[in-house]
Amino acid sequence: METAHNIRSVLQPSAVEAFYGSVRQSSQRLCESLSDADATVQSMPDASPAKWHLAHTSWFFETMVLGPHLPGYRVFDDSYNFLFNSYYETIGARHPRPKRGMITRPSLEVISAYRAHVDAGVERLLDRMPSAGVVELLELGCHHEQQHQELLLTDILHLFSQNPTQPAYKDPSPSRAEANASGQAGYKPFVGGVVEIGHDGEGFAFDCEGPRHRVFLEPFQLADRLVTNQEWLEFISDGGYLDARLWLSEGWAKTRAEGWSMPLYWEKRDDGFWTMTLRGPRMVDLAAPVVHVGYFEADAFATWAGRRLPTEAEWEHAAQGLSQEGNFADSGHLQPRPTSSSSDSLRQMFGDVWEWTRSAFSPYPRFRAVEGAVGEYNGKFMSGQFVLRGGSCVTPPSHIRPTYRNFFPPDARWQFSGVRLAEDM
């Protein structure tokens, strides 16, 4: 997901201060184990260096909040407006995205100083009793930074996967003994009809999550857990990657051109399938949800399974009222956890893997982008992308909510994305 923004907020200044502090610290902590070089290299045009994420999120506060709203604020370095603007056309020229990895200087250390400089500015700003509008912008900046925290992890994993020595970002943990997923998934039915989805304006949300509105749903049912690696192996064994009839035309062309035959990061060794993770290479855990598959693969899998992917409206409708609690006991795990034994409700809806939906990312009725630079803007990406729901094991827990619309192109595989099946009733 290209990072994007909204400005509906309900936080008090003191709450924002706490949120700000925790988010900013969190970003720094994510980079503790990275060297200057780790934080500098860009492994593909879609990914950004960790250092860039650290700087860009600070630039956002500097440019959108401190510059306009803190009298006397001194910009840390004039060149950063060029270096660390992501895609805000209204703010001026910027360093080309595919060249973000050329910025060996400023160093990671200098960027830390930049962050401290911005933090000091925000502290001064908060001391001055900022207006509600400014508080909203600060909150927006925090959510924006949370988005980049997840991207930072997905991008580091991609970088390390390109290194033949396969370094671990966090302490490697021993590969688990193989275990089978616990039986077939159950399906939970929904009667459909006219239902409401979308954010209702209470609490923070990005602009594209609203307005809340009615949609008509046919009856459907939703799998009560995610598709597992074991199920994915059956798809592979059954020739799923070689059968054109299962694939979208564009997906088939892509899989042929790229030679896909398993999820991204998987590798076949003598003793079975391994995968690269943030804790280094590990054996594929058969009971865990499949991750790092793109939309094309997810859709082909669903066709093979005689099912389909849910729409985002179905997913959101089903997620309403579900507790997110308990999902994040182990948020430092950095890998989706094995599917637990069956229960009578939907499991793994939040914080395991992003779940591909069959919905193209498009505007809700009456959606209007916010005016000005902060309104650049989810709407700008409303072509060629599919919506994912639910959040992943590398999404900051406080960043997850039922209305959240993540989106990526159908061939994107480096996110923590997986599959939940649905079917008509």
Next chain:
Amino acid sequence: METAHNIRSVLQPSAVEAFYGSVRQSSQRLCESLSDADATVQSMPDASPAKWHLAHTSWFFETMVLGPHLPGYRVFDDSYNFLFNSYYETIGARHPRPKRGMITRPSLEVISAYRAHVDAGVERLLDRMPSAGVVELLELGCHHEQQHQELLLTDILHLFSQNPTQPAYKDPSPSRAEANASGQAGYKPFVGGVVEIGHDGEGFAFDCEGPRHRVFLEPFQLADRLVTNQEWLEFISDGGYLDARLWLSEGWAKTRAEGWSMPLYWEKRDDGFWTMTLRGPRMVDLAAPVVHVGYFEADAFATWAGRRLPTEAEWEHAAQGLSQEGNFADSGHLQPRPTSSSSDSLRQMFGDVWEWTRSAFSPYPRFRAVEGAVGEYNGKFMSGQFVLRGGSCVTPPSHIRPTYRNFFPPDARWQFSGVRLAEDM
């Protein structure tokens, strides 16, 4: 639109015979003014040679109908199954699409003989009292061929536009005196609510047009005519092609990379804008609907105009009950006609230009592709495409209906595609 099929039919054998005869003759007539070379060259990978269209539509009848259902049918030439298969993976290997223009032999004359051979086969088949299933397949083949008739014209226009001598496909007609479009478009309101769209199974439709189902619409209004060339000129003059804020991110990247600054086929000369048409180069008619714009441009225009594109459900709901009559008095015109003076109803809904909607092409609830080769299949193209509605001046009139879902990628510009605006109420 990649051509695609369904098999719901209600025609009697005799009606199919008449339909078949008229469609087949029509294809031949479209090629009367083409030389062997005109009919052979492929001007870009997205386009196909006229000869290929003529042969492929015949191959469809031979492979799907005559081979399985006419005892003793002798295949015209064994190599044609390789040469003229389009994308049916289940039927076997095929000549690569970007190389369709290499087939200088068989000649246009031999392909005409092929067509006659197939026609004779179909005649024999019809004499044998075919089953309803076979009649359905024949009808499907006719609709399939009608799709290719339109493509044949769009592809010939593209080919001729690549020739610096700008040949005319049909007698050139003199450029009209410039005229202004008659005032502002009016907007017709709709109250929305739960409405039904999709094909109800009466008469022929492609599989993706159904099933008929309910959707919820917010109140909206729809422009009572198409956007004109004059309005498009205002967009150009106002810097529409140069203002990143108006464009989808992907569209902006594309327009920069390709250097778009006006609709495809337009050319600025000393005396104003000209455009390449099937009747050769002509001055742009300001009162006529703009044509040969892609989705990215259509969307940017709508943003510039402070409006938006309709969804396909809105369009279809508005189109229900409208008469298509009168749209085709001048079906040999081969160019969209000037916008007539205002009335109190929606004008130009059918047979002028294909109208871009903001809806990504995706499956209707409970949609299932047909089994087997003929079910390859609209569903296969359900990523990266937007729906267009209404039919154009080069669509065979009997091929147009309110539920028809055409689709193309958002950067496609060589179709007869234009814009109708909508807005929220």
Next chain:
Amino acid sequence: METAHNIRSVLQPSAVEAFYGSVRQSSQRLCESLSDADATVQSMPDASPAKWHLAHTSWFFETMVLGPHLPGYRVFDDSYNFLFNSYYETIGARHPRPKRGMITRPSLEVISAYRAHVDAGVERLLDRMPSAGVVELLELGCHHEQQHQELLLTDILHLFSQNPTQPAYKDPSPSRAEANASGQAGYKPFVGGVVEIGHDGEGFAFDCEGPRHRVFLEPFQLADRLVTNQEWLEFISDGGYLDARLWLSEGWAKTRAEGWSMPLYWEKRDDGFWTMTLRGPRMVDLAAPVVHVGYFEADAFATWAGRRLPTEAEWEHAAQGLSQEGNFADSGHLQPRPTSSSSDSLRQMFGDVWEWTRSAFSPYPRFRAVEGAVGEYNGKFMSGQFVLRGGSCVTPPSHIRPTYRNFFPPDARWQFSGVRLAEDM
């Protein structure tokens, strides 16, 4: 070889008239068996349509000779200067090379009329007792057209090879029974020293063939015949295409990227190797010289054989004094003929296949390009090309001479190019 020109001539007007007539007729005859479509399609950017060759060579006479030198000459069609200019930057804008295949009109018939119009102009010009300079230009135009005659055949073969039906340009002749090449090649020694090469100015030559000059050669020996298909098969069997050590670095990258495993146009069938020829597909004749190999392959073969390719100076020195006679008894063969039994001299030096030399195409000492448009110009291609010598079975016999320097990039394989080995002494 990009076609190129010089203006040293010794012909009398009457001799030029005869030469002109024979060359022009010859071009027409080459196209007798081609349809309008065959003559129109461009099979790759490096190749040109037959129609384009016919028109371009006429354009050359029109633009370089008739326009400036025949008072009252009426240009046949103003658009042709744009359409049929090849690369003469000084003459103005031109149709882009990769789009030469878009020109379905003018038709082949119209181009024939164009040729007649130009021929009539040249006839009138010759009646007026043209100056020596004009006669020289006419002679140049004839040699230029001869170059295009060969290209026309190489390009038609490429086009037909892209057609799965593999049409024959000329009557197919039955595949010969396989035969072995007659034993090992012999090697003829040369003592070297200071020798002279290059054209001496007597008779016609292109500018890059001169000036005649001295070079120093070490002692060397040259194979008395060309490398045969049978020898090439041994190279294949021995893993020649799979052994990086045999290849130039650039060649190895290319062969991996393109998947080369045999000469262009070869195909492995159940009953052995076949190859596409101007007479349609035929079994590879083991006794015939290998053809359609590029420089990279030729060089790898020589390394594998423990030999090397000759330099162009060695080749020309060895060729001096050899009779070209007898080479062209069968000039309609359109395929290199089997290697005859051994003799005590060099065989197959002229008119079989172009022989790759290890010499990059570069200027001879004191070389100066001719001024003006006709001097655009061999010199322009003096980077990235290797010299080939000797002429091929599709080179017009009167176009072959010992000083002739053909040149192509090292990955070019669609010419009638083969290999003769050399070694140090």
Next chain:
Amino acid sequence: METAHNIRSVLQPSAVEAFYGSVRQSSQRLCESLSDADATVQSMPDASPAKWHLAHTSWFFETMVLGPHLPGYRVFDDSYNFLFNSYYETIGARHPRPKRGMITRPSLEVISAYRAHVDAGVERLLDRMPSAGVVELLELGCHHEQQHQELLLTDILHLFSQNPTQPAYKDPSPSRAEANASGQAGYKPFVGGVVEIGHDGEGFAFDCEGPRHRVFLEPFQLADRLVTNQEWLEFISDGGYLDARLWLSEGWAKTRAEGWSMPLYWEKRDDGFWTMTLRGPRMVDLAAPVVHVGYFEADAFATWAGRRLPTEAEWEHAAQGLSQEGNFADSGHLQPRPTSSSSDSLRQMFGDVWEWTRSAFSPYPRFRAVEGAVGEYNGKFMSGQFVLRGGSCVTPPSHIRPTYRNFFPPDARWQFSGVRLAEDM
């Protein structure tokens, strides 16, 4: 120049020990001012990270010398044979060149430890009285590392030029006041005839520099100094980059596609032309030799000037007997120095800029590559490259000699390459 090797050596073990020590230290010193990130990033596929250069040169000693010749030598890290092999196909699989910048780990510090480990091994080896063959390999390794020292600097300059903040590798020095080059270049004549060039086997040389052999030269003269920036500005002002007639065909296509209008690293500012250097951005010094121009530009310039580039034989013949002394007083300058006032001899032949010759890189008569891995091998690059002579201001002085044949493709511009003119007499 792809680095390459030979094994003719005359050094005694003690001399090799000193040479080894000085070369190894020198490499380390070159990296003193680089951060881990600076040393890790790859700015384009043609360039390599500094860390890679440091590791690869050590890998060479480990693989070619220590492994086979030091009993009990323990390889530092098994993965390095994959990571730091450059192109030795005979040694096995290797990390793809365009991905050299992904190796954020091992860190620069670990690579320093690797270097120390290898140095310790070489010390032990030298204590054991190695054979002459081993001494030769060590000497080869030192020359190999010197080649990489130059590449390290050219690659760092390229990397820093991609950074909008334009960091300086070494202390920036103030831009000089502009000065004019001192008048016209003089030309020194040579009578030519049969002359000898190539390395005679005394002292070290790479394989492609020999064998020494005779060539025939026509009389010629050579400019007594390099082309200056001032002269290059005249070429620019005169439209040199816009006149197709001056350019090789391939060069013209490239300059249009890439938009070249001045040497690489030049930038036009309000106060004149600036250029990026190892000491940061500086005003272009008009009296200094032009640098960072490719062959295509060099050749176009020579044509514009009515002259030509020298052949490598001419250059080497002229350089014989010239003293290299005095060229390196200021070897830390890292920029070519202004052209000194005229004298009666050739100036700036060594150690200023690499001088493009018009000679394609090809084998000398009787050249044979060394057997085995160390013989991979200059010969491997003998297509598509032009020879440069003389060494540059970033070439280690002891690495320069009159017979040295550097080579790069004609569009390479990031080397310290410039122009000396020649002409026929």
